[in-house]
Amino acid sequence: MEKRLRTLTFFLLAGLLLCLSGQLYAQTTYSVTGLVTDAKTGEPVPFASVALVGKRVGTITDEKGRYTLRTNVLSDSLVVSSMGYANTRRAIDGERLTQAIDVQLPMSAGNALQEVVVRAGENPAFRVLRQVRKNRSLNDRSRLKAYEYDSYQKTEMALSHLTDRMRQTGLFRKINQAMSQVDSIVDSEGNRLLPLLVSESVTHTYYRTGPQRRREDVRKTRIRGVAVDDAGVSSQLLGGTSLASQNFYDNYIPILGKDFASPIGDNWRNWYEFFLADTTQIGDHICYEIQFDPKRPEDLAFTGKAWIDTSSFALCEIEARIGSRANLNYVRALTIEQELEPTPDSTGAKTKEGWLPVGLKLTADLTGVGKQSLGIRAQVTLRNSNVVVNQPKPVLFYEQPIEPSDTVATTNEAYWRTVQRTLAGPDSLNKADQKSRMMIETLRSVPAVRTAEAVGQIAVTGFLKVGSFDLGPYPYLFAVNTVEGLRTRVGFRTNEDFSRHLVLRGYLAYGTLDKEFKYGVEADYLISRQHWTQIGVRMSYDLERLGLTPELIGGNRIFYALSRFGRYRGAYQSKQKEAFFVTEPVKGIMLRAMVGSRTFDPLFPYAYRSSPDMGDQSPLRSDINDAYWAIEARLARKEKYIMDGNERITLGTKRAPVLTVRYTRGTTGLGSDFNYSRITLRAQQTLRLGPLGRMTYLLSAGFTPSTLPAPLLFPHIGNPTPLLTVNTFNRMQFYEFVSDRFVAVHMQHRFEGFLFNRLPGIRKLNWRLVANADMLWGSLSQANQDLESNKMLPNGQRPIHFGHLDPSVPYVELGYGIDNIFKIFRVQAVHRLTYLEPGPNNIPTNRFAIKAAASISF
Incomplete structure (x- = not known):
């Protein structure tokens, strides 16, 4: 994907390259x-x-x-x-540093702690936890109509876990020479840390509960870091306060794409062991201290302590840690410390109803594959204040989820001094943070580090930035297939340094076997960022593969790039021209209109009857001219995104489905060979099922009542290769079936550690069970069947025949396998359950296959 998240994701790459050796910095x-x-x-x-x-x-x-x-x-x-x-x-x-303080305790004047009644044989912590759930309706922040607050956030990232062997590499020695005069920093475990980023942000955050809406105004950001050159993007990635939105009253806490059981959720007894330790003072509150540990260390559960207010039974403070034994990749440890306070009423007095987070500290140790690999230490400190409750704004006010100020990156030391006094307090940049900033500046001056930044930028974004142009994307740089031979391609796009409104894109490709040049050019004009309104034109001449248009594969660019390798069945040459207009009038609703033309010139034996009523006497034709206009609507509620120059990067939706509907009209009035109508639908969503894992589905459907050659209908995407590809039919041949109306369902369920965590021996491997079901219902009208011809072509070849489905018998595939092998690989068995006879063109079907895939996920 073309997503330029160089602000954060490069640090994981840098973590495999950088190090520091030096003197230790002792804590007081x-x-x-x-x-x-x-x-x-x-x-x-x-x-x-x-x-x-x-x-x-x-x-x-x-x-x-x-x-x-x-x-x-x-x-x-x-x-x-x-x-x-x-x-x-x-x-x-x-x-x-040392002092003696003696304390004389006076007898209580009647403000004794509430009595804890313990049932015979029952853990005394259970009574407190039952009261927590009973009083949730009063204490949970979701009872508030709306709330808003100012927020200060400090983010620090550093390289950690360096071995002696790694210090001997050439890059490390160059870094050591540059950093030899600078003291190093160590963490609490004695690991040397090399600072990679220090940032401060101030935001004002708004929430509304009915309907649920959220908006963040990023007021100010200052940042120092390796490979960070855009404070605007950084302010959106690092300046948001979504970390504070973790609500432990919910049954499950989403972290890194996983669902961790909450120690005070409805299912607390099924996941945890508890110990009522003592009572203690937290701020102005007297609290029960309850320690909790997961019953099974491999489960997605926390270890830590919770402090419960003795009068209201509200969660006052929690410290939740994820250990290295949890079924979570690339995480040595992760700790969330959250402080909550009751909300103020209209007079400013604390009501003790509806507690909001006022402070949060998150510390994460990320690592690569292997216990001795380098890692990243990330720490986020957040402080909220100036809370206002139950004053909801109009719904349209929340339309823009993250709104950076125009002066977000403008230097203003007086502003930051005020922030440190009134908002950040002791959490503002301290002496250790200042040392980190100095070390980062020294590190960025090392030529080898600047080279590593460029390599990391290419690896993450696919582009290399050179002034006003980005060169790439590099995954498309070359391919080898049976039609083009060695295909090479060079491309570019302009960035915000070229223009804040005009974006130019282009590429040129050449095949050594077909000796053909291919090209593509595009010009877009960004009218409005607020409502993401664009107009543009594009033109291309290239080799394509039947059924693998962006419309049919849903924008799966990686699959599209890999499809250019190997045996290139279903190849055709195509010239395309298109003009489009896109806008988002309301948050979450994207509208698109387009008009264009394309040609189809097959390189495989194919022909259709130009006069089907003449039967076998009909003249045959293989090429197609298609001209059309289309409109599309995309609904994505709760979609999150950030702005990176002229690019809008989606961060996905929060459990809401993404729906896309498109209507296409082909017309001879624009130069098409056919008049037709076509409508397509896509819906996809990820469902959180708690301890059962997560399920993802993709539903697609299409219908055209028109009589058209097969390439203009719906060729279904098969995948006979040994590589597993989701959202395709992995036991179907290329263009084995085509339909003029269809419904397809792709379902995948990840059980996470639900089953394997309970099997002795296997649970230590952190394997995860995965299952899938792929089903297709389709049909082809008799009129469309009559367009096909079995006559020999003039060159003596027999034309390719497209099969079609029986509308009463669905095509079905089922699969099951093991994911997270060595934290990367997935091996899956796939069974084809229907249409087992040899398919069209006498290609035998394969009922069963073992396929593999590689991916990186937490």
Whole structure:
């Protein structure tokens, strides 16, 4: 795909190339000790809770009332609590590394903690968790009509996990020479970190619950990073606050395309073991501390702690970790720390109804294949404030999901000083972050790193940026097939440096066997980014393959590129001209209109009757001239996308289906050989099924009441190659069947670790079960059948015959296999269950095959 996500995805490639060796950077450790006694009697208070206010750092006193608290971070005070005593705070001197603070606890004046009634033989944590679910209707933020807030987000990325062997490579030595005068940074486990990115963003976020809408206005972004040259894209990728939208009241938490069971969801008892540890002070709230662990380490579940408010049973704070044993690829560890506060009413007072996230910290250690591979440490810190609730905006206000300010990347140090004072607080850039920025600037000056940036850009986007032009895409650079021999192609497109409105594209290809030049040119003019309105014209002359038009394959460009290799059956030459207009008048509804023409000149033996009423006496013809106009509507609710210069990059929809309907009218008035009507429909969606995994379906249908040669109907996409390709018929021959009306369903279900995680021995392999079903109902009218001819062609060849389906018997394929073998490969068995006799042209059918595919996914 032509998606220029160079801001983030290149870091995974850089993680396989870069390193640093140097001195260690030691973290500061503070120590607070003291004695906790009864204020009236002076007796020591054993097992009292001692915690830093606003932090999840704490300890308990021993049997003599003494405590020692060691930490890398300090707050302004500590709080001491114990059953029967009033909570007591004491100030902390933030400048001292060691200090002693004794605390005298007065007796409680009646504000005792709620009593926890424990049933005989029951885990005491269960009672608290039942109350959490019972009070969800009051505490879950979804009860609010609308809410909005200011948000500060800091993102840091760094290379980690370097081995001695990797340091010996040439690139690493060059980096070490450049960085030898700079101290390195280490994480909490002692791994050296090489900073790759440091960014700060300020946004204002709006939510509305009925109907569900969301909008983000990116106010300001500043960023320093390797391979980052566009703060506009970065502000949309890094400046959003979607991380804070993780709602642990939901049954499942989506992370990296997987669904993790929530420890406070409806199914908490089926997934977790719990332990009620203690009560502690979190901000102004007294909370139960509940520890949780997955019953099976391989399951998609968390390990961590939750703090539940003792009066409202609301989730006050949670620390959820994903361990290395979870069935998740390329993740050594991932931790989510989320803080929540009750929303204010119209007077600004806390209502304790509808708790919103006010802080979040996400830390992820990503890795390649193998325990010793390099990795990426990513950390996101987020702080929300200035919350306003129950003041919904008009629905049209939320139409643009992410709106960057015109001055988003403009330098303004005074603005950032204000942000650090009023919004970010202690989470703003600190000394370690400043060191990271300095190291990044040094790293970007290394010539070898600049070369790695260019290589990574090509690998991720398919294009190499050279001034105002992008050269590529490189997956189309060459192919080898039986018609063209060695096919080479060079192409380009202009970028935003050339023009913010005009986009030019073009390519030139040549085949060494057919000795033919092919070409394509296109000019687009971007009228509006707000409603994504474009007009354009395109023209091309190229070799195509029957049935593999972009309309029929749904824009699967990778499959389209691979189809140019090998035996090129169904090849034809085509000249195409088209003008189009596209606009998005309402968020999620894309309208397209086009008018064009194309030719069909087959390179395989094919002919049709130009006068079918004459039967075998009819003259034969093989070429087709098609001229048409068409209109298309695409509905994609909740689709997310970002703007990258003149490109709009979709990030997919959130569980909503994507529907596309197109009507095409061919007319002799435009120069076509036939008058016809055709309508096509596509619908695709991914369904989350909780512990059962995820199901994806693609439904397509088409109908034309007209009498047309087979190439203008619906040739169904077969795939007789050994490579598995989803959304095709993997046991069908190329152009084995053609229909003038059809319905096709492609269903694929990924069980994730639902079954294999429960099988001893296999569960350690992190294999995943996958199954698919592909079905096709179609028919071909007698009038269209009469267009075909069995007469020998003038060159002595017998023409290709297209088969057709019995409308009462569907074509069916079923498959099952193992995915995630070595985290990359998939092996699948495919059974063809119907139409088992030799097909048209006497090609034998193959009922069963083993196919393989490779993909990278979490």
